[in-house]
Amino acid sequence: MWKYNKQASSIIFVLCSFLAIGQNCNYKITGNVIDATTGTFLKDATIDLNPVGQQKLTDANGSFTFTQLCQNQYHIRIAHMGCSPEVLYLDLKKDTSFVIYLYHHIELMNEVTVHGERNEQVSQTSSTINESEIAANANKNIAQTIENIAGVSSLNTGAGISKPIIHGLYGNRVGIINNGIAQSGQQWGNDHAPEIDPFVANHISVVKGASALAYGGVNLGGVVLVEPATLGTEPHLHGRVNYVFQTNGLGNTLNVQLEKSNSWGSWRVLGTTKLIGDRKSPTYYLTNTGNRELNFAGQYEKGFGHRLKFSAYFSHFQTQLGILRGSHISNSSDLILAMFRDEPFFTKDYFSYQIEAPSQKVKHQLIKYSLTYLLDDHQVIEFKNGIQINNRKEFDVRRNSYNNSPSLSIKQLNNFMEGVYTNVLSGGGTLKSGLQYTYINNTNDNAATDRLPLIPDYQSNQMAAYAIYQKYISKLYVEVGGRYDYRYLQAITISSTFPREIKRENRDFQNYGFSAGAKYSFSSAFIAKADFGIVQRAPEVNELYSSGLHQGLASIEYGNPNLHAENSIKALLTVESNLKQKVFLQVTGYYQQIIDYIYLKPTGEFELTISGSFPVFEYTQTDARIYGFDFLTSYQATENLKFVLKYAYLKGDEIKVDIPLIYMPPNNLLLSANYALKNWGKSTNNSVGISGKYVAQQKGYLPGQDFLAPPNAYFLLGAEANTSFKFTNNMLDVGLRAENLLNTVYRDYLNRMRYFANDLGINVSLRLTFHF
Amino acid sequence: MAIGLFALSSCTKEKTDPVIPNEEELITTFTYTLISSDLSDTATFVFKDLDGPGGNAPELTSDTLLANTLYNGSLTLLNEQEVPAEDITEEVEEEGAEHQFFYDTKNTLSINILYADADIDGNPIGLKTTLETMGAENGVLQITLRHMPDKTAPGVADNDITNAGGETDIEVSFDVEIQ
Numbered sequence: 001m002w003k004y005n006k007q008a009s010s011i012i013f014v015l016c017s018f019l020a021i022g023q024n025c026n027y028k029i030t031g032n033v034i035d036a037t038t039g040t041f042l043k044d045a046t047i048d049l050n051p052v053g054q055q056k057l058t059d060a061n062g063s064f065t066f067t068q069l070c071q072n073q074y075h076i077r078i079a080h081m082g083c084s085p086e087v088l089y090l091d092l093k094k095d096t097s098f099v100i101y102l103y104h105h106i107e108l109m110n111e112v113t114v115h116g117e118r119n120e121q122v123s124q125t126s127s128t129i130n131e132s133e134i135a136a137n138a139n140k141n142i143a144q145t146i147e148n149i150a151g152v153s154s155l156n157t158g159a160g161i162s163k164p165i166i167h168g169l170y171g172n173r174v175g176i177i178n179n180g181i182a183q184s185g186q187q188w189g190n191d192h193a194p195e196i197d198p199f200v201a202n203h204i205s206v207v208k209g210a211s212a213l214a215y216g217g218v219n220l221g222g223v224v225l226v227e228p229a230t231l232g233t234e235p236h237l238h239g240r241v242n243y244v245f246q247t248n249g250l251g252n253t254l255n256v257q258l259e260k261s262n263s264w265g266s267w268r269v270l271g272t273t274k275l276i277g278d279r280k281s282p283t284y285y286l287t288n289t290g291n292r293e294l295n296f297a298g299q300y301e302k303g304f305g306h307r308l309k310f311s312a313y314f315s316h317f318q319t320q321l322g323i324l325r326g327s328h329i330s331n332s333s334d335l336i337l338a339m340f341r342d343e344p345f346f347t348k349d350y351f352s353y354q355i356e357a358p359s360q361k362v363k364h365q366l367i368k369y370s371l372t373y374l375l376d377d378h379q380v381i382e383f384k385n386g387i388q389i390n391n392r393k394e395f396d397v398r399r400n401s402y403n404n405s406p407s408l409s410i411k412q413l414n415n416f417m418e419g420v421y422t423n424v425l426s427g428g429g430t431l432k433s434g435l436q437y438t439y440i441n442n443t444n445d446n447a448a449t450d451r452l453p454l455i456p457d458y459q460s461n462q463m464a465a466y467a468i469y470q471k472y473i474s475k476l477y478v479e480v481g482g483r484y485d486y487r488y489l490q491a492i493t494i495s496s497t498f499p500r501e502i503k504r505e506n507r508d509f510q511n512y513g514f515s516a517g518a519k520y521s522f523s524s525a526f527i528a529k530a531d532f533g534i535v536q537r538a539p540e541v542n543e544l545y546s547s548g549l550h551q552g553l554a555s556i557e558y559g560n561p562n563l564h565a566e567n568s569i570k571a572l573l574t575v576e577s578n579l580k581q582k583v584f585l586q587v588t589g590y591y592q593q594i595i596d597y598i599y600l601k602p603t604g605e606f607e608l609t610i611s612g613s614f615p616v617f618e619y620t621q622t623d624a625r626i627y628g629f630d631f632l633t634s635y636q637a638t639e640n641l642k643f644v645l646k647y648a649y650l651k652g653d654e655i656k657v658d659i660p661l662i663y664m665p666p667n668n669l670l671l672s673a674n675y676a677l678k679n680w681g682k683s684t685n686n687s688v689g690i691s692g693k694y695v696a697q698q699k700g701y702l703p704g705q706d707f708l709a710p711p712n713a714y715f716l717l718g719a720e721a722n723t724s725f726k727f728t729n730n731m732l733d734v735g736l737r738a739e740n741l742l743n744t745v746y747r748d749y750l751n752r753m754r755y756f757a758n759d760l761g762i763n764v765s766l767r768l769t770f771h772f
Numbered sequence: 773m774a775i776g777l778f779a780l781s782s783c784t785k786e787k788t789d790p791v792i793p794n795e796e797e798l799i800t801t802f803t804y805t806l807i808s809s810d811l812s813d814t815a816t817f818v819f820k821d822l823d824g825p826g827g828n829a830p831e832l833t834s835d836t837l838l839a840n841t842l843y844n845g846s847l848t849l850l851n852e853q854e855v856p857a858e859d860i861t862e863e864v865e866e867e868g869a870e871h872q873f874f875y876d877t878k879n880t881l882s883i884n885i886l887y888a889d890a891d892i893d894g895n896p897i898g899l900k901t902t903l904e905t906m907g908a909e910n911g912v913l914q915i916t917l918r919h920m921p922d923k924t925a926p927g928v929a930d931n932d933i934t935n936a937g938g939e940t941d942i943e944v945s946f947d948v949e950i951q
Contacts, residue, residue: 330919330940337937345937346920397920397939399867402797446793452824459787492790496826498853500792549825556826609825610799612943 025070028095033062033078033102042102045080050729073235078102079685089234127152128205131229134198135769136735139244139253139276142176142198146224150630150646151588152206153665156751157191159249159279159760160291160321161360164194165750166208167590168626168652168664169221172540177215178226179313181368181386184414184440188455188542190752194224195317195364195390197272197295199242199255202229208588208630209531209572213466213481213515214434220537220568220594228313231259231266231301241770248763249290250351251276265302271295277353278322282743282761286753287348288325290355294318312369319362322355327756328397331612335554335755339708344757357395357403365389378424388414408454409445414438429471438462442541452500454550454557455542458491466513475521483513487538491545505545509538511565529574539563543598543619549609556607557600560619567595586632593655597624624661626652640677646670651700660700666710666749669694685724685733692717698749711754714746733769738762798824799860801850802944804915806835806843806903813838817913819944822852834947839908844888845901847873847915849942864917865899871941872921873898874933880911881948885931895923896931905950917942 033045041062048055049066051074056064074090078100086100127149137145143154143162154162155170163170176183176194186192198204205225212223239258245251252275259268274293279286297315304310326344329335338345368386375381393406420434440460444453468481487509495501515533522528545559570592577585601620606613628650635643647669652661672691680686698710720737743762747754804817815837821830837843849860864871868891875885875898884904887896898917918938921928925935 328939331943333916333943334940399797399863399919399941441787444790446791450793450796452793452795452826453790457787457790490787492787494790494792496823497828498823502789502792547826607826608821608830610802610819610821610830610942610944611825611940614825 025068027069027071027092029066029069029074029076029090029092030095030097031064031100033058033064033080033100042080045078045102048075048077048079050075050077053728075234089232089236091233127208128203130203131201132733134201134204135240135242135733136737136767137198138242138255138767139246139251139274139765140198142194142196142204142224142226145198146204146206148646148670149206150632150648150670151208151628151650153648153668153750155190155663156748156753158286158289158322158324158327158751158753160276160289161191161193161323163190163192164206164224165665166206166222166224167592167628168650168661172543173218173221173537175212175215175218175223176226177212177223178315178366179228179368179386180370180384181366181388181416182215182218182438184388184416185362185364185390185412186392186410186455188540188546191323191360192392193321195319195362196226197293197297197315197317198226199257199270199272199295200228200297200315201226203227208590209515209517209533209570213468213483213513213533218537219513219533220535220566228297228299229268231261231268231299233261233266234259235261239772241772242767243769244765244767246276246763246765248760249276249279250353251765265300267301268299270297275353278348278351280351280761281758282740282745283758284343284347285349285351286324286757286760287344287346287352288322288354288356288359290353291319291321292355293320307374309372310369311372313366314368315364315366317362317364319360320355321360321362323358323360324753324757325356325358327753328358329554331614332554333612335707339755341756357397359395361393361395361406363389363391380422382418382420382422384416384418384420386414386416388412388416390414402450406445406449407451409448410453410455411443411445413441427471429469431467431469433467434465436462436464436466438464446494452494452496452548454546454548455559456491456493456505456545456547458489458541458545460487460489460541462487477519479515479517481513481515485509485511485513485536485538487511489538489541489544491541493545493547496547505561507544507561509565511536511538525578525580527576529572529576531570531572531574533568533570535568535570536565537568538565539598539619546619549614554614556614556616558616558618563598563619563621564596566597566621569593582636584632584634587629589627589629591625591627593623593625595623596621597654599624599661622657623655624652625655626650626661626664640675642674642676644670644672644674653700659702660705662701662705663750664698664700666698666713667696669696682725682727683723684726685722687723688719688721690717690719695748708755710749711747714744714748716744716746717741729772731771733767733771735767735769736764737767738764795824795853796851796858798851798853799849799942800824800852801848801857802915802942803848803850804845804946805848806837806845808838809842809844813841813843815843817946817948819946820852824853832944832946834949836949836951837903837905839905839950841905843903843905845885845903847899861899865897868897868899869893869895869923870920871897872918872923872928872936873901873942874916874918874931874936875901876914876916876931876933877911877948878914881909881913881950882906883950887929887931891923893923895929898931907950909950911948911950912945913948914943914945916940 033042043060045058047064058064077087141162143164146152147154153165155165156162166174178196207223212219237260242255244253255272257270272295277290279289295317299313301311325346329338366388370384372382390412392410394408396407416438418436422432424430442458464485466483470479489507491505493503513535517531519529544561546557550557572590574588600617603616603618605616607616631647633645649667652664670693674689677686693716697713701710718739722735725732740762745758748759800822802819806815815835818833851858886902888902889897889900891897918936919941921936921938928936
């Protein structure tokens with residue numbers, strides 16, 4: 001990754017500065033390669049210069065030199081063992097020198113994100129997944145892609161539907177920021193996965209602190225940032241083709257990416273398609289658990305002179321998700337029957353790609369454009385507009401004449417606008433301030449469902465202002481920020497009594513947020529970070545007004561129109577140490593207290609309906625706290641052998657009554673060993689690895705808090721082997737991976753299908769990535 | 773920018789009223805009618821929930837049966853939100869192969885209930901039954917409609933719900949007094 005000057009003003013136009021000076025073949029390219037995490041020089045990085053075909057290795061100072069070069073266009077590829085290689089394009093017109101920062105510890109997913117254009121996150125405790133990690137998990141969904149970060153887990157409904165959990169919180173409390181725009185759909189549903197193709201991202205970062213203030217109340221539990229690569233100035237057509245085959249579900253995932261730059265601007269397009277059939281537990285097929293996806297996206301950028309830049313982005317995501325047939329229940333007696341089966345009802349003894357009810361069909365479109373204008377060396381203004389259309393349909397098993405009608409059908413329009421002004425102050429600090437406006441229009445298609453909707457139609461107008469100040473003072477970096485939100489919500493409910501009556505409910509909310517963070521580098525080997533945030537979150541529509549039968553849980557749910565905002569205080573402390581490039585250690589401790597935490601509480605009452613009696617749940621507020629730590633260490637035992645250990649400990653409870661919070665991630669341990677093999681013929685980057693994952697039983701549980709007690713602890717073994725074949729202008733990566741190698745029978749506490757079926761058995765996947 | 777401003781101006785509008793769903797699928801009224809074989813006695817058991825799940829509580833009507841009597845039983849399912857009421861019994865009968873009613877006294881009564889109808893495969897549906905009472909006693913009768921049961925599973929054709937599977941569309945329970 002290019003690392004530009006840290007000051008916002010000089011970030012964007014750095015590539016425009018090459019000037020032509022005469023014509024000869026005596027030019028030089030020099031540079032240094034630095035480990036982005038530790039700031040140390042990287043020895044033995046390979047630098048390939050094409051089309052001349054020269055290769056150099058960096059010396060102990062991480063430096064390299066190519067001499068006697070003609071004026072020409074060059075491709076430079078920088079690689080180092082354990083890093084994802086960087087390729088850059090250079091139109092050589094004079095002697096050129098640059099510094100390349102490689103994310104050397106990328107497989108640890110530990111580094112602070114300091115991306116080109118996003119300089120506000122330096123002090124935040126965050127973790128990143130890069131492009132090669134995304135490609136390696138190509139057959140998974142976005143939440144599963146990041147779940148191996150310590151402190152991050154996923155709430156699953158079977159294998160296809162996952163929501164990210166950060167330090168125990170999810171749904172309305174975790175923001176997913178896709179390309180600078182807060183993903184907007186039906187986030188309230190536990191079985192509603194974020195509608196994002198992980199391939200659109202160049203990297204995905206998880207911000208664990210509450211200090212991502214640019215993103216409003218959704219940051220209460222942390223933020224997932226999905227960021228596409230910035231477009232380069234590469235004039236030749238380049239791209240990648242990814243293909244993954246997986247044995248469990250006989251799944252196929254294909255992705256194609258192309259990019260190019262010319263005088264019309266720079267662009268990238270990509271498309272992804274997935275076809276996965278019924279998954280298999282160790283002993284039986286999980287009937288109706290296939291999924292399909294068809295996604296495409298386009299990105300365009302053009303600079304006008306040195307000051308103005310225009311960028312546009314479009315993405316379309318479309319999926320069809322099967323839900324385990326045997327999990328479809330209608331009332332409490334069905335639930336009890338289904339829970340105590342050896343094998344789920346409706347289990348077929350053969351594999352199928354077919355998807356029937358219960359299932360989901362979801363479409364999501366995003367159109368975004370932004371204009372960035374450089375006022376002078378110290379000031380930048382940016383205008384952004386993102387429009388999202390989310391269309392969700394859910395199908396239940398209904399009587400024949402309704403079988404093709406959705407039981408839930410909701411369309412949402414979201415229009416987000418933001419103006420940001422960034423100013424580098426004379427004292428060296430940077431002040432970033434922004435104004436935001438969000439409009440949401442959410443409409444149920446009651447004519448299609450012929451049912452009363454679970455959440456009402458609504459319209460919301462939200463305005464927000466924020467300011468963030470950052471400054472480096474020698475080895476200390478500090479950041480403080482504040483935010484104000486005003487939301488006006490208009491919901492239109494339909495009565496649950498007959499004749500049906502329409503009622504308009506209006507609420508408004510004012511929320512404040514504050515954050516402060518600091519980072520101190522005691523030495524290049526020891527860094528400490530502290531992060532403190534106060535965030536308010538207004539109740540969401542489902543918490544206020546939901547009403548009706550929640551089929552999947554055999555329960556009746558009522559919103560509470562009198563809820564007020566929840567208030568969170570979260571503090572994080574991280575220490576990082578790097579001992580002689582051998583041992584890396586990172587520990588993050590955190591404590592979060594949420595006053596008036598909103599949750600769905602069983603009222604203890606039952607409501608009689610024609611299909612039996614159902615327990616009644618109502619949204620209510622309590623005081624809660626969540627605390628724990630994430631531990632990460634790696635040990636480079638020899639030049640080739642490396643061990644990684646991650647451990648996450650978390651505890652969540654209600655403060656006043658000392659009752660555990662349910663659905664908190666159990667403590668878990670990940671261990672892996674990776675052995676790098678020598679290059680052999682055309683194959684490079686050869687490695688083999690083995691990994692083990694231990695998930696403890698959730699002990700934070702009182703009998704009666706859930707339909708079933710938390711499942712037992714389990715251990716899963718995995719293995720993988722990777723290689724790359726290098727050709728003159730192309731490269732082919734090949735990876736083989738096995739998950740649940742021992743075909744262990746287990747159930748996971750955070751998978752809602754655990755009530756009905758065992759989790760996945762062995763899965764072997766083959767991945768091919770062709771770079772051209 | 774133009775799109776954004778257009779959306780900005782459109783959002784100040786009041787949102788239009790939602791479409792009130794036409795809940796055609798809803799069963800509001802469940803009636804079990806028993807007529808003695810000599811036509812001298814009639815009993816009706818009714819479960820009625822006009823507004824569906826939530827809202828007002830359902831109304832339950834129970835009845836008294838005579839001891840040592842053979843009754844012919846029949847079920848009717850109505851959606852009384854519609855005017856005139858929609859008869860859903862026919863729909864269940866047409867899709868008979870995918871539906872079956874189960875009658876369970878939870879061991880509180882010594883009555884005998886037998887199926888008196890069949891679907892196209894010759895398996896019982898349970899819309900029509902015979903009910904034979906013994907001595908005077910009090911108890912409960914739970915009637916369950918399963919959608920997509922496994923009609924070939926052991927015991928299912930003999931009114932045993934244990935292995936039936938499928939989803940419960942109806943589960944109502946009545947107090948029964950036998951004099």
